Amino acid sequence: MALIAFVLNFIWENLHAGLYNEYNLFMKSIYFLGCTIGDVVLTFIIYGLVAVVLKDKYWIRNFNFKILLIVLIMASLVSLTAEWVAVELDFWSYNERMPVVPFLDIGLSPFLAIIVNPILSFICARKIVFS
Template sequence: MKSIYFLGCTIGDVVLTFIIYGLVAVVLKHRYWIRSFNFRSFVIVLLMAGLFAFVAEWVAIELNFWSYNEKMLIVPVLEVGLSPFLAIVVNPILSFIITHKIISTRDTR
């Protein structure tokens, strides 16, 4: 049964990554912003991912989807778990950086 739970979390992370991509596209007014991934788009992704990470963790805790044990490191001020917070922030950023590198390499051929 745990594998279904982890599958759901993984699908949720993928959906959040797509949502973040779409919102960055709206903010930058450029559907293919990933082609020119730069510091500005990085900061926008970082801010959006951080906001989504906080809200997702806060909602999950408030709705008792899960709880933290005494070993979980907590992000000060935000009061959410460090590892789930970082996962939601780092995964989209890495995905976008890798995608940008692949696109850039392909375009130079």
């Protein structure tokens, strides 16, 4: 699952790079790698939170619509928290092209990344391991 999450998040980081203020090339490559690794960690945190809620560390075997809703809730909370903290600590800043989530003042693209990519990672991992 880590490899799947890494690839998906690395692609996403590169695709939405134009929505952030510019950094020099060296810093940008460090940011992409660091952010990708951070996103993989967040994927595992989401997995763990869902495991706690469901009281089942192997919940991915039974991934269904009910579990998907729990994953969406956990991923949304983790995403909101992580992006808000990163912006407040000035880890990065958005340029004028970044759509912002109303009332939350966080970027839509990074917010969605920590919702969409973990779900895709879980679905792919389940298909690979349990098929």
